[in-house]
Each structure stands twice: as C-alpha cells, then as structure tokens.
Amino acid sequence: MLKFIPYVLKSLWRHRARTLLTVSGTAIALSVFCFIGSVQQGLLALTSGANAERTLIVFQENRFCPQSSKLPQDYERTIAKMPGVQEVVPIKVFTNNCRASLDAIVFQGMPAEQLKSARQLELASGNWNAFDQQDDAALVGQDIAARRGLAAGDKFTIGDVSVVVRGVFRSPVAAENSLIYTHLDFLQRARGANEVGIVTQLEVHLADTADPDTVSKQIDGAFRAGPVATTTRTKGMFQTDTLGDLAELIGFVHWLGYACVGLVLSLVATTTVMSVQDRIKEHAVLQTLGVRPLRVFRLVLIESLVLSAIGGLLGVLASTAILSTTGMSIAAEGVTIAFEPSLVLATQGLVVAIAVGILAGLVPGWQASRTEIVPALRHA
Amino acid sequence: MSLVDVLNVTKEYANGDETIRPLDGVSLSIHEGDYVSLMGASGSGKSTLLNLIAGIDQVASGEIVVAGTDITKLSRGKLADWRAAHIGYVFQTHNLIPVLTAYENVELPLLLLPMSAAERRKRVEIALEAVDLTPRASHYPRQMSGGQEQRVGIARAIVASPTIIVADEPTGSLDDETTEQILSLLSRVNDELGMTLLMVTHDADAGARARRQVRLERGRLMENGKETKATTLRTA
Numbered sequence: 001m002l003k004f005i006p007y008v009l010k011s012l013w014r015h016r017a018r019t020l021l022t023v024s025g026t027a028i029a030l031s032v033f034c035f036i037g038s039v040q041q042g043l044l045a046l047t048s049g050a051n052a053e054r055t056l057i058v059f060q061e062n063r064f065c066p067q068s069s070k071l072p073q074d075y076e077r078t079i080a081k082m083p084g085v086q087e088v089v090p091i092k093v094f095t096n097n098c099r100a101s102l103d104a105i106v107f108q109g110m111p112a113e114q115l116k117s118a119r120q121l122e123l124a125s126g127n128w129n130a131f132d133q134q135d136d137a138a139l140v141g142q143d144i145a146a147r148r149g150l151a152a153g154d155k156f157t158i159g160d161v162s163v164v165v166r167g168v169f170r171s172p173v174a175a176e177n178s179l180i181y182t183h184l185d186f187l188q189r190a191r192g193a194n195e196v197g198i199v200t201q202l203e204v205h206l207a208d209t210a211d212p213d214t215v216s217k218q219i220d221g222a223f224r225a226g227p228v229a230t231t232t233r234t235k236g237m238f239q240t241d242t243l244g245d246l247a248e249l250i251g252f253v254h255w256l257g258y259a260c261v262g263l264v265l266s267l268v269a270t271t272t273v274m275s276v277q278d279r280i281k282e283h284a285v286l287q288t289l290g291v292r293p294l295r296v297f298r299l300v301l302i303e304s305l306v307l308s309a310i311g312g313l314l315g316v317l318a319s320t321a322i323l324s325t326t327g328m329s330i331a332a333e334g335v336t337i338a339f340e341p342s343l344v345l346a347t348q349g350l351v352v353a354i355a356v357g358i359l360a361g362l363v364p365g366w367q368a369s370r371t372e373i374v375p376a377l378r379h380a
Numbered sequence: 381m382s383l384v385d386v387l388n389v390t391k392e393y394a395n396g397d398e399t400i401r402p403l404d405g406v407s408l409s410i411h412e413g414d415y416v417s418l419m420g421a422s423g424s425g426k427s428t429l430l431n432l433i434a435g436i437d438q439v440a441s442g443e444i445v446v447a448g449t450d451i452t453k454l455s456r457g458k459l460a461d462w463r464a465a466h467i468g469y470v471f472q473t474h475n476l477i478p479v480l481t482a483y484e485n486v487e488l489p490l491l492l493l494p495m496s497a498a499e500r501r502k503r504v505e506i507a508l509e510a511v512d513l514t515p516r517a518s519h520y521p522r523q524m525s526g527g528q529e530q531r532v533g534i535a536r537a538i539v540a541s542p543t544i545i546v547a548d549e550p551t552g553s554l555d556d557e558t559t560e561q562i563l564s565l566l567s568r569v570n571d572e573l574g575m576t577l578l579m580v581t582h583d584a585d586a587g588a589r590a591r592r593q594v595r596l597e598r599g600r601l602m603e604n605g606k607e608t609k610a611t612t613l614r615t616a
Contacts, residue, residue: 003491010479285475288436289536290464290492292457373436377471 008302022271026311029260034319034349036257038339043250052236056204061229066093066200066334073199082218084210089114092187093200095334096158104331105158107180109187126152126167135186138163141177142170143327160191174338178329242333269360272304276364283368284376297369304361312353316346382409389442391428402428404599408608415570415577417590424596426580427548434467434546435459447543464492468537470547474529476521483517486535507535527558547579563589
C-alpha cells in the first residue's frame with residue numbers, strides 16, 4: 001500500500017484549493033477542540049486531586065467575592081489546635097475584577113515563610129532574599145508575567161495596589177502561574193486601608209489521617225457563635241462553588257467540542273465524496289489495471305485520513321503553541337482556571353482527527369470500491 | 381493450444397422491459413502470439429466481448445478460459461489480481477492518470493505485482509524505450525499530444541508482460557498519421573515481443589493489419605465467412 005502513497009498525495013494536491021481549505025477548516029476546528037479541552041482540564045485540576053481534596057478553605061459564611069470575606073486572622077490559632085490540622089495559612093486576596101474575566105489580576109498575600117513551605121514555587125528569575133527584604137515586593141506567576149510583559153525589577157500597579165516584581169516563578173499547579181504573591185501585611189494595608197488582622201480566607205492543611213468533613217464541621221462549629229461565622233469546604237469544593245456559573249458554562253462548552261468533531265467529519269467527508277465523484281472513471285481505470293476493490297477503498301480512506309490528520313496535527317500544534325506561550329487563563333471571584341496544554345490533550349486531538357478521518361472515508365471509499373468498471377469507463 | 385477460449389458466451393442487457401443480447405452463444409479461440417482484430421458495426425458487441433475477455437464485465441452464460449483459468453468463476457478481488465498479472469489494456473481515450481508522469485503511469489501496473497524497485501525501474505525504462513518516449517518520462521499527460529499519450533498507454537499495457545493485450549479502438553481518437561504510428565507500434569509489439577493481441581476496431585484498414593480478422597454480426601462471430609468455434613476446453 002505504501003507504494004501508492006505518492007499517488008494519494010498527488011491526488012490530494014490535484015485540487016489544492018479544496019484540499020487546503022479542508023485542511024485549514026479541520027485545523028481550526030481541532031484547535032478549538034483543544035482549547036475547550038484545555039479549559040476543562042484546568043477546571044478539573046482545580047476541583048480534583050490530592051491538593052483539592054486534602055486542603056480546606058475557611059471563608060466567611062454566605063460570602064463569595066473575596067473582597068467581602070473578612071475573617072479575623074486569629075482564627076488561625078484556634079484552628080491550628082484542632083485535631084487533624086497540620087498547618088493553617090492566612091491569606092488575603094485582592095482582585096481587580098470579581099466577575100469572570102480573561103485578564104483578571106489576582107493578588108494573594110501570605111506570610112513569606114508559609115509561602116515558601118506551602119507552595120512549590122520555583123523562581124525562574126529574581127530571588128527570595130529580595131522578596132523577603134522588601135514590603136511591597138511581589139512574586140509573579142510566569143503566565144501573568146508573559147501576559148503583562150513583567151520581569152524582575154519592574155514596578156506594577158493595578159488599581160491602588162503598586163508592587164515591585166522581585167521574582168517570576170513557575171508552579172506545578174497551573175492555576176498558580178496566573179497569581180501574584182505578596183507579603184500578607186502589605187496587602188492588608190494596601191489601598192489606604194488598615195485591615196491588619198483581617199484575612200480573606202484561611203487555608204487548612206490536613207494530616208494524612210484526618211477526615212476533611214469532620215474537621216470542616218469542627219471549624220464551622222467553633223466559630224458559629226463567634227464574631228464572624230465561617231463556611232469550611234475542601235479546596236476543590238470551594239473552587240467549584242466559587243466558580244459557580246462559570247463552571248457550569250465550561251461544563252456545557254464540551255458540547256462545542258463535540259460540534260467541532262462533527263464539523264471536521266462533515267468537512268472531510270464532503271471533500272472526499274467530491275474527490276471520489278470527480279474520479280469515477282479513474283477508479284475504474286485503476287480497477288481495470290488490476291487494483292482490487294478493497295485497495296481502492298483503502299486508497300480513498302487514506303486520502304480522507306491524510307486530510308484529517310494533517311489538519312488535526314496543525315490544529316493541535318497551533319493550539320498547543322498558543323496555550324504554552326500566552327499563559328491564558330480565566331478567573332472569577334479570585335479563583336483562576338488555567339488553560340492547560342498537555343501531551344494527553346494533544347494526543348486526544350490527534351486520535352480524534354485520525355478517527356474522524358477514517359470515519360469520513362468509509363462511505364466514499366465503499367462507493368468507489370463498488371464502482372462497476374464498464375459503465376464507469378464510459379463516464380465523462 | 382489456445383491461450384484464450386471463449387465458450388458459448390452470451391451477454392444480455394436489460395433496457396427497460398426489453399432484453400438486449402449483443403452476444404448470443406459466441407465461441408472463439410485465440411492462440412499464443414496471435415494478432416486478432418475484432419470488427420463489426422457500432423453497437424454490435426465487439427467492445428463487450430473484449431471487456432469480457434479482459435475480465436471487467438460479466439457473462440450471462442458460458443465460459444471464458446484464459447491461460448487455463450475460467451475467469452467467469454473468479455470473485456471480484458481474484459479477478460482484479462488476475463487482470464494485474466494477465467491483461468494489458470489499451471483504452472481508446474488513453475485514460476492515463478493525470479496526476480502521474482508518463483513514467484509513473486507506466487509503472488502503475490507493476491506496483492500491483494511482487495517486484496523490486498530496481499526491477500520495476502528496468503521494466504519501465506524498457507517499455508518507454510519500446511514506444512520511443514524515454515525523453516518524455518517525466519512529462520504529465522497534459523504536456524503530451526494524443527499520440528504520445530496513447531503510446532504511454534501502450535507502454536503501460538506491455539510493461540508487465542501480460543498474457544494478452546486487449547486494445548479497444550486504440551486509434552479511434554487519433555488523426556491518420558498518428559493512427560499509422562500506433563498501428564505500427566502494435567504490430568511491433570506482436571512481431572518483436574511476441575505478445576498476443578486482440579484489437580477491437582471499426583476501421584477496416586486498421587483491422588486488416590492483424591493476422592486474423594474476426595467480425596461480429598448480429599451476435600455471432602464470423603471468421604473467413606464461417607462462424608468461429610473454440611478449439612480446446614481447459615479449466616483450471
């Protein structure tokens with residue numbers, strides 16, 4: 001069959017405008033498919049896995065926007081004494097946009113030592129000492145640095161908050177690459193406010209043996225009669241609840257992914273059917289020369305497969321390149337979903353393209369292989 | 381010993397409620413090295429008989445035995461394999477593959493046979509040389525004249541050294557000068573390469589170039605004023 005590959009490629013090139021349009025249409029549809037997959041992957045990473053299930057977030061009761069949650073920082077000491085609790089991290093969150101946005105800036109203020117221990121940040125530039133020694137220092141995630149063109153030494157202002165970038169980091173948790181970390185007390189005093197002693201949320205790390213539900217109930221129970229009541233959930237649950245409508249929208253968008261697959265199927269199948277109809281006589285000539293009907297079927301199938309696979313490959317490469325270099329993300333209520341490119345997603349895209357290519361070639365291939373030779377030779 | 385035996389073959393077509401029978405129990409033997417022209421009026425069924433012998437059409441009844449194989453009993457797939465090994469087909473309208481060069485068109489039948497690339501190259505070069513088209517090897521059909529295209533078609537038909545070459549009105553779309561060139565070439569294929577040739581033509585002058593002339597008249601095959609008969613019956 002390999003001996004016929006030049007014939008297949010030349011046949012595709014015969015109608016190059018049609019071929020290029022089909023390939024580019026397939027590439028665009030597959031890149032959209034990969035974009036959708038990357039958002040879903042990012043959402044899944046936020047809401048599942050050990051970090052999401054073994055970490056608790058304590059938030060003010062009945063509050064969703066980080067600007068409106070104001071917990072006393074000293075809750076930290078009470079929670080730290082509870083059984084099953086390993087560490088409590090006080091966090092102040094500031095965001096320039098509580099609504100869903102593709103360019104929301106999210107600051108998280110944390111005590112420097114806990115930032116080092118609780119997060120697995122690797123500095124790509126800058127250093128920890130410079131961060132430690134400066135009150136308004138910030139460590140910027142690599143995705144937001146790429147998006148905003150930030151580098152160590154730059155001054156960065158958003159709203160009333162001005163920071164000096166003292167490092168750009170990368171994190172194994174993709175969503176963190178879109179965050180900006182500052183000192184906790186800096187963010188508490190920022191924007192002319194004095195919110196020292198007030199935090200947005202408390203992040204509770206559990207011991208291996210602790211049951212998240214039990215500890216959550218214990219925390220909420222302890223503060224029910226306190227100055228500020230709390231709602232405690234696993235980090236995954238907290239992020240799902242916070243993202244709310246956006247998560248539902250992303251869940252719905254996977255239908256768009258299926259629509260993309262359907263689009264590629266109809267596009268490639270149409271092109272292949274047209275190609276077969278153009279070459280009824282040529283296929284009859286091939287069969288006269290001794291090409292088996294099954295081989296004619298396979299030739300058509302390979303044409304369809306090549307169209308879809310090349311388009312798919314280009315689409316996957318384009319989407320992976322864009323996702324890798326732009327660090328795209330979407331945030332709502334201070335929670336960020338990173339658009340994560342991955343080898344699994346790229347492989348899925350290619351497998352889909354190949355499967356669709358085969359599927360699209362089945363009917364035209366069967367039609368070509370069933371050609372009655374003598375009537376087809378009379379075909380104009 | 382005959383190479384091709386057509387035994388009591390009937391071919392029918394349905395045309396609305398009417399049944400047309402262009403071949404009605406015809407028989408014919410072709411011997412190895414023969415050059416047979418098959419003539420007759422338009423619509424007499426000569427191309428139909430040629431297509432049956434070439435294994436691209438099916439009989440209503442009867443047998444066609446070529447080199448010991450009754451091809452009427454073969455499945456579509458096996459018949460395709462058989463054609464690749466035994467038939468060289470020259471079309472009236474050349475029917476070259478437009479996206480392939482002359483070289484690639486001639487090579488096409490060889491891709492279906494178990495053969496090394498070196499052997500293929502050697503055979504294609506010899507075939508192109510035989511039709512005097514070596515300098516045109518890299519040209520596409522659109523870059524060649526009708527006569528040159530037909531010569532490529534003949535090279536494609538002879539390249540696999542088939543059992544029999546069938547030519548369906550090979551000069552039907554050519555001018556007089558080119559017709560003469562093609563007929564000379566076909567004669568050389570028979571004389572010098574010893575290949576068996578069956579040519580359908582409506583042109584009496586072209587038919588006269590063959591050693592045997594057979595006419596199809598009202599569904600019957602006639603040669604030298606007598607109805608033709610098969611001489612042997614061998615079924616593998």
